[in-house]
Amino acid sequence: MYKKVLLASDGSQHAKRAAENAINITACGSDSTLEVLYVVDADKAKSDVLNNWNAIDVNDSRKVQMEEVDRLAKEAGVKYEIKILHGEPGPSIVDYANKNDADIVVVGSRGLNGLQEFVLGSVSHKVAKRANCPVLIVK
Amino acid sequence: MNELSYSQSWFGNIKGDILSGLVVALALIPEAIAFSIIAGVDPMVGLYASFTIAVVIAFVGGRPGMISAATGAMALLFIDLIAEHGLQYLLAATILTGILQIVFGILKLARYMKFIPRSVMIGFVNALAILIFTSQLDHFVDEVWVIYVLAAGTLAIIYLFPYISKNVPSTLVAIVVITGIAIYMDFGVRTVGDMGTISQTLPLFLIPEIPLNLETFYIILPYSIALAIVGLLESLLTASIVDDSTATESNKNVESRGQGIANIVTGFFGGMAGCAMIGQSVINIKSGGRGRLSSLVAGVFLMFLIVVLGNIVVQIPMAALAGVMIMVSISTFDWNSLRTLHLIPRSDAVVMVVTVLTVVITHNLAIGVFAGILLSSIFFVSKISRVRVESSLIGDKRIYKVRGELFFASVTEFLTEFHYNEAIKQVELNLSGSHIWDDSAVAAVDKIVSKFKENGIEIEVTGLNEDSSELVGKLANKLGTH
Numbered sequence: 001m002y003k004k005v006l007l008a009s010d011g012s013q014h015a016k017r018a019a020e021n022a023i024n025i026t027a028c029g030s031d032s033t034l035e036v037l038y039v040v041d042a043d044k045a046k047s048d049v050l051n052n053w054n055a056i057d058v059n060d061s062r063k064v065q066m067e068e069v070d071r072l073a074k075e076a077g078v079k080y081e082i083k084i085l086h087g088e089p090g091p092s093i094v095d096y097a098n099k100n101d102a103d104i105v106v107v108g109s110r111g112l113n114g115l116q117e118f119v120l121g122s123v124s125h126k127v128a129k130r131a132n133c134p135v136l137i138v139k
Numbered sequence: 140m141n142e143l144s145y146s147q148s149w150f151g152n153i154k155g156d157i158l159s160g161l162v163v164a165l166a167l168i169p170e171a172i173a174f175s176i177i178a179g180v181d182p183m184v185g186l187y188a189s190f191t192i193a194v195v196i197a198f199v200g201g202r203p204g205m206i207s208a209a210t211g212a213m214a215l216l217f218i219d220l221i222a223e224h225g226l227q228y229l230l231a232a233t234i235l236t237g238i239l240q241i242v243f244g245i246l247k248l249a250r251y252m253k254f255i256p257r258s259v260m261i262g263f264v265n266a267l268a269i270l271i272f273t274s275q276l277d278h279f280v281d282e283v284w285v286i287y288v289l290a291a292g293t294l295a296i297i298y299l300f301p302y303i304s305k306n307v308p309s310t311l312v313a314i315v316v317i318t319g320i321a322i323y324m325d326f327g328v329r330t331v332g333d334m335g336t337i338s339q340t341l342p343l344f345l346i347p348e349i350p351l352n353l354e355t356f357y358i359i360l361p362y363s364i365a366l367a368i369v370g371l372l373e374s375l376l377t378a379s380i381v382d383d384s385t386a387t388e389s390n391k392n393v394e395s396r397g398q399g400i401a402n403i404v405t406g407f408f409g410g411m412a413g414c415a416m417i418g419q420s421v422i423n424i425k426s427g428g429r430g431r432l433s434s435l436v437a438g439v440f441l442m443f444l445i446v447v448l449g450n451i452v453v454q455i456p457m458a459a460l461a462g463v464m465i466m467v468s469i470s471t472f473d474w475n476s477l478r479t480l481h482l483i484p485r486s487d488a489v490v491m492v493v494t495v496l497t498v499v500i501t502h503n504l505a506i507g508v509f510a511g512i513l514l515s516s517i518f519f520v521s522k523i524s525r526v527r528v529e530s531s532l533i534g535d536k537r538i539y540k541v542r543g544e545l546f547f548a549s550v551t552e553f554l555t556e557f558h559y560n561e562a563i564k565q566v567e568l569n570l571s572g573s574h575i576w577d578d579s580a581v582a583a584v585d586k587i588v589s590k591f592k593e594n595g596i597e598i599e600v601t602g603l604n605e606d607s608s609e610l611v612g613k614l615a616n617k618l619g620t621h
Contacts (some may be wrong), residue, residue: 040383040384041384042380042420042421043421045383045421046380046384046417047473049376049380049383050257050264051261051475051479052257053253053255053261086383086385086386
């Protein structure tokens with residue numbers, strides 16, 4: 001039913017629960033695919049570049065944060081791909097979902113930083129409001 | 140990732156660049172003034188620098204979308220030069236800094252930035268944040284209570300205003316509101332005008348008034364070297380951050396050369412040395428800036444605002460600027476490094492802390508970076524100098540298998556690992572898990588061989604890799620000619 005499933009993930013505990021649900025949904029369809037979106041904004045880029053200064057590619061360490069998703073997806077036999085997007089998390093996910101005709105977007109209800117969420121509003125809320133497809137917010 | 144073409148880097152994102160340039164100009168003004176005051180020069184020196192650097196770098200920089208201007212990292216380096224020799228020497232030092240940076244760019248040294256360990260980079264950023272913070276404490280010494288209220292009010296607006304709107308930079312709102320309150324209530328607190336004059340004129344071309352002799356050169360050279368290094372360090376770090384957040388490549392050698400050109404021009408137009416700014420570049424990217432146009436607009440609009448609004452700028456209370464600078468230091472600090480301090484290798488943590496402490500004690504970021512690099516090289520040498528020797532007895536033949544790097548730092552301990560007096564006939568020294576790096580290592584192997592031979596034990600050296608046997612051959616020939 002859902003052919004193209006998008007999962008927005010930031011490596012947090014909430015995102016892991018969202019991952020379980022996204023993988024279950026993808027496993028239902030025989031030719032469904034899962035795309036895992038990891039969004040890097042300018043602040044995140046600052047701390048990631050600094051903390052991976054001697055690394056060959058900063059993106060390697062970001063993929064490591066997706067290990068849990070990787071494990072779950074392999075157990076369920078689900079094909080998936082990691083996409084790293086750049087920009088503000090909310091608008092980037094919405095933009096990607098709308099441009100790539102996603103069938104469903106799965107997001108966690110909360111991110112890593114409570115203060116940021118208080119100041120900037122929650123990503124899940126923005127995605128639910130603006131994406132042109134069903135959005136599953138996982139508590 | 141791919142690099143933008145030159146015309147793409149100018150005209151690829153016109154609307155976004157103009158809007159973000161305006162935002163950045165507004166955010167640059169308080170910082171340029173505050174950094175001038177840290178250095179002990181007129182606010183105009185920082186404002187002129189921010190104007191010329193932002194404009195010049197728009198044309199010659201290697202990283203479109205990055206913002207360069209007068210910075211705290213640089214201002215902190217020339218406080219003593221200003222105090223002892225005055226502004227003209229700073230201008231000369233700024234020009235020399237530019238020349239050194241151009242040389243750095245031409246020699247394509249940017250790739251060696253990766254040799255600076257991660258913990259030193261983090262130490263650098265954290266030390267910078269701490270110095271910016273402590274430099275603001277002066278504004279609170281022997282002051283009336285209202286200063287604290289104004290600074291706290293500034294911080295509250297900066298952090299809470301984005302909740303209402305994200306379209307206007309909250310630092311600007313904070314400055315406008317707090318300045319308005321201070322003027323209306325007539326607190327009589329110190330303002331920017333008390334720290335120096337704001338002249339509402341464009342910068343002029345001037346040759347620094349200094350005696351052109353070796354003595355002058357020796358005065359400014361150490362400052363220029365420190366400025367060149369710190370400027371490039373922060374610029375190339377910022378360039379990598381912009382690369383990552385926009386998923387595009389940039390040419391670091393062109394950027395180094397561009398920083399140099401910008402500083403030379405700045406020195407001749409009465410501005411202080413500057414470099415790329417992490418905070419402002421992040422603001423630019425977040426506001427939609429991607430191209431060279433954003434930096435040009437930021438510089439031009441900043442100058443326009445000073446020419447038009449200079450007489451209002453002098454009324455900004457110092458407490459409001461201090462509030463902005465405290466925010467800058469909070470956002471500069473890498474808080475992640477505190478959270479992970481107990482998780483990272485002990486030696487990395489020590490290097491980071493030593494880098495920070497050295498900077499805080501010497502007030503010099505360049506010295507801190509050198510101390511950090513030195514310490515981490517010592518740690519590195521001591522780590523790889525651990526050589527393991529496994530011995531096994533097969534029949535009446537003792538086999539020593541060596542694992543590790545053999546060089547000057549590891550040979551002394553290595554020599555004590557063998558039993559030269561053992562009652563056996565044959566010894567095999569297997570070096571297949573090892574590498575011989577220098578003449579100390581060759582001499583050590585020679586010594587082992589001769590010691591066993593002295594005791595009448597036959598010894599065979601096996602498993603030398605190609606590099607090692609080549610070195611042994613070369614050095615053996617040389618030693619043979621003595």
